[in-house]
Amino acid sequence: MRSKLSPEELVERALAGHVPAIARLLSRAESGGSEARKALDRLYRHTGKAHIVGVTGVPGSGKSTLVSKLARAVRASGRKVGILAVDPSSPFSGGSILGDRIRMTDLVSDPGIYIRSMATRGALGGLARGALDAVDVLDAAGYEMVLIETVGVGQDEIDVVRAAHTTVVVSAPGLGDEIQAIKAGVLEIADIHVVSKCDRSDADKTIADLKTMMGMGAFLTKTPSWRVPVLATSSAKDQGIVELADAIDAHRASLEQSGEIAMRCRRIAERRMLRAADEILRARFEQHRGGKLSVLTDRIISRDLTPHAAAKELLHEIHMETTRELFNSVDTES
Amino acid sequence: MRSKLSPEELVERALAGHVPAIARLLSRAESGGSEARKALDRLYRHTGKAHIVGVTGVPGSGKSTLVSKLARAVRASGRKVGILAVDPSSPFSGGSILGDRIRMTDLVSDPGIYIRSMATRGALGGLARGALDAVDVLDAAGYEMVLIETVGVGQDEIDVVRAAHTTVVVSAPGLGDEIQAIKAGVLEIADIHVVSKCDRSDADKTIADLKTMMGMGAFLTKTPSWRVPVLATSSAKDQGIVELADAIDAHRASLEQSGEIAMRCRRIAERRMLRAADEILRARFEQHRGGKLSVLTDRIISRDLTPHAAAKELLHEIHMETTRELFNSVDTES
Numbered sequence: 001m002r003s004k005l006s007p008e009e010l011v012e013r014a015l016a017g018h019v020p021a022i023a024r025l026l027s028r029a030e031s032g033g034s035e036a037r038k039a040l041d042r043l044y045r046h047t048g049k050a051h052i053v054g055v056t057g058v059p060g061s062g063k064s065t066l067v068s069k070l071a072r073a074v075r076a077s078g079r080k081v082g083i084l085a086v087d088p089s090s091p092f093s094g095g096s097i098l099g100d101r102i103r104m105t106d107l108v109s110d111p112g113i114y115i116r117s118m119a120t121r122g123a124l125g126g127l128a129r130g131a132l133d134a135v136d137v138l139d140a141a142g143y144e145m146v147l148i149e150t151v152g153v154g155q156d157e158i159d160v161v162r163a164a165h166t167t168v169v170v171s172a173p174g175l176g177d178e179i180q181a182i183k184a185g186v187l188e189i190a191d192i193h194v195v196s197k198c199d200r201s202d203a204d205k206t207i208a209d210l211k212t213m214m215g216m217g218a219f220l221t222k223t224p225s226w227r228v229p230v231l232a233t234s235s236a237k238d239q240g241i242v243e244l245a246d247a248i249d250a251h252r253a254s255l256e257q258s259g260e261i262a263m264r265c266r267r268i269a270e271r272r273m274l275r276a277a278d279e280i281l282r283a284r285f286e287q288h289r290g291g292k293l294s295v296l297t298d299r300i301i302s303r304d305l306t307p308h309a310a311a312k313e314l315l316h317e318i319h320m321e322t323t324r325e326l327f328n329s330v331d332t333e334s
Numbered sequence: 335m336r337s338k339l340s341p342e343e344l345v346e347r348a349l350a351g352h353v354p355a356i357a358r359l360l361s362r363a364e365s366g367g368s369e370a371r372k373a374l375d376r377l378y379r380h381t382g383k384a385h386i387v388g389v390t391g392v393p394g395s396g397k398s399t400l401v402s403k404l405a406r407a408v409r410a411s412g413r414k415v416g417i418l419a420v421d422p423s424s425p426f427s428g429g430s431i432l433g434d435r436i437r438m439t440d441l442v443s444d445p446g447i448y449i450r451s452m453a454t455r456g457a458l459g460g461l462a463r464g465a466l467d468a469v470d471v472l473d474a475a476g477y478e479m480v481l482i483e484t485v486g487v488g489q490d491e492i493d494v495v496r497a498a499h500t501t502v503v504v505s506a507p508g509l510g511d512e513i514q515a516i517k518a519g520v521l522e523i524a525d526i527h528v529v530s531k532c533d534r535s536d537a538d539k540t541i542a543d544l545k546t547m548m549g550m551g552a553f554l555t556k557t558p559s560w561r562v563p564v565l566a567t568s569s570a571k572d573q574g575i576v577e578l579a580d581a582i583d584a585h586r587a588s589l590e591q592s593g594e595i596a597m598r599c600r601r602i603a604e605r606r607m608l609r610a611a612d613e614i615l616r617a618r619f620e621q622h623r624g625g626k627l628s629v630l631t632d633r634i635i636s637r638d639l640t641p642h643a644a645a646k647e648l649l650h651e652i653h654m655e656t657t658r659e660l661f662n663s664v665d666t667e668s
Contacts, residue, residue: 037642040640040642041640041642041643044637044640045637046637047637048637050637057501098661100621124373132641138417160353254526265635266635267633269631269634269635269641270619270627270631272634273627273630273631273634273641273644273645273648274615274616274619274639274645275641275645276640276641276642276644276645277615277645277648277649278612278615279642279645280611280642280646280649281608281611281615281649282608285604285608285611293604293607296607297600297603297604297607300606300607301382301603303378303379303380303381303382303599304379306374306375306378306610307466307603307607307609307610308371308374308375308610308613308614309375310607310610311607311608311610311613311614312614314607314611315611315614315615315652318649
């Protein structure tokens with residue numbers, strides 16, 4: 001793998017399940033750029049087979065440990081599982097700079113489980129795009145379930161979670177009201193609720209609170225055919241993990257039976273298109289630094305133009321290049 | 335204020351400090367749309383006077399209380415202060431659904447302090463744009479300092495904080511390592527560090543940890559002429575609040591003296607332009623729902639096009655409208 005491989009060769013190897021090739025493609029997905037684009041474009045037609053599961057919850061909810069347990073439970077059914085940690089506080093992503101890192105050596109030693117962390121610091125802008133490209137790589141490479149672990153706050157991370165077929169929201173007992181409140185925005189996106197650490201004495205209160213909130217109708221079910229369950233798990237005592245894996249499979253089956261899966265795939269495709277458009281815009285923005293961008297910025301600073309009016313001019317400016325590239329890239333995308 | 339006011343009249347009144355007009359403009363800033371745009375475009379030339387201060391930190395760090403104390407300290411110097419809470423867990427924004435709400439009645443009764451919360455649930459996409467437009471309204475209306483309170487996670491909220499001249503990052507003792515780690519991404523954006531609740535016995539450890547991290551060079555100062563201080567405050571005992579207000583003023587003075595303020599205003603203008611471009615794109619995206627967008631989405635789902643290639647086509651499609659609107663809007667923006 002030291003030699004320079006063409007995007008075609010790299011994709012070929014990744015599709016065959018060659019781990020170093022997968023790792024290299026994931027690195028490219030993370031960093032972005034036109035080289036990465038070529039490989040990812042080529043790979044894209046092989047995606048669409050994996051069941052993509054988003055697992056979200058505040059730091060301290062124990063979702064990293066839960067994800068590792070869940071991966072093992074799914075693996076036991078013979079499926080290959082990919083884990084993508086885009087959570088800055090996850091031990092997978094090494095973000096827990098002050099806390100203990102959990103070494104998931106038993107997971108790493110199983111070739112049917114692939115763990116990848118995405119750096120969130122320093123490259124926040126490209127986080128969602130990079131994460132979704134990474135899901136494509138794992139999907140195309142034959143991982144039948146991809147678990148995306150993310151802390152449930154912020155537009156980027158909510159976008160990542162919304163790109164999942166099934167979304168699991170993890171709550172934990174005793175994190176305190178203020179910490180729980182941060183989650184309010186993601187409660188409604190849950191297909192499955194999990195209360196982790198259910199071996200704790202105060203878990204029943206959290207389960208009851210959650211059921212009360214749901215019963216109040218504040219968080220309506222998204223799919224008429226699916227009743228959002230509240231599951232209790234304990235990673236420490238290995239409780240509820242298999243039930244969670246079963247619920248995820250049941251949710252997928254329900255999406256298929258009701259036909260809801262088509263709407264969900266549609267929503268995911270739309271969001272990804274918008275994200276990509278944002279990304280193109282940001283790249284163009286960088287290209288114009290010093291030229292047109294600088295002139296427009298000056299006019300914003302002098303209050304001659306509003307940011308909104310300047311943005312319109314910028315969009316106008318970048319159009320020609322985008323059009324040119326569109327036509328140039330047609331033959332390479334076949 | 336019940337009668338229908340033109341955007342011109344509304345802006346005129348807001349500039350004169352008329353509170354109901356300010357409130358109405360803030361509502362428009364939050365909801366967006368072309369009516370709001372007209373008023374905000376008109377108002378924009380009157381902005382650029384306020385000192386914009388971002389205050390960020392995890393839920394439970396006590397930043398809401400700190401912000402209210404800080405506002406009073408700044409108000410004591412005779413300046414008008416605006417507070418903008420874009421934090422879903424802030425008692426100002428009413429987001430602390432499970433916790434106690436702090437009633438800031440003494441603040442509300444002072445006409446020199448204006449408090450506004452921005453809803454973050456349901457409208458996450460427009461949060462940053464809406465918040466920055468709201469800052470413009472308060473700035474133009476004569477509030478000499480605008481405090482933006484936000485939880486420091488996610489692209490949107492980091493964008494809001496980065497639009498500030500001075501950024502204060504609040505840490506608190508005893509929130510736990512995992513909770514602190516979430517903050518790792520925002521530590522480096524601090525101009526001033528605050529350790530709140532310094533009356534607690536474990537505050538010294540948090541202060542020492544923070545200084546160690548800074549000393550390790552992990553978080554370099556952004557401005558050569560400014561050494562990022564670590565301040566200890568206690569809202570309960572009214573300690574360190576005046577010192578914080580002084581440090582904020584000193585930071586502003588340092589920006590002015592070093593000339594760094596120009597670079598910072600430039601960065602803010604650039605970010606706002608990009609944000610506005612994103613916003614225009616999202617609006618156009620909605621307009622194409624059912625037409626071109628639907629066709630492109632189908633092609634993404636069938637793996638005929640990548641999201642990236644579809645985004646390029648979409649950008650091409652929206653160009654004509656943007657250009658048309660740009661020319662149509664020239665006369666209304668004079």
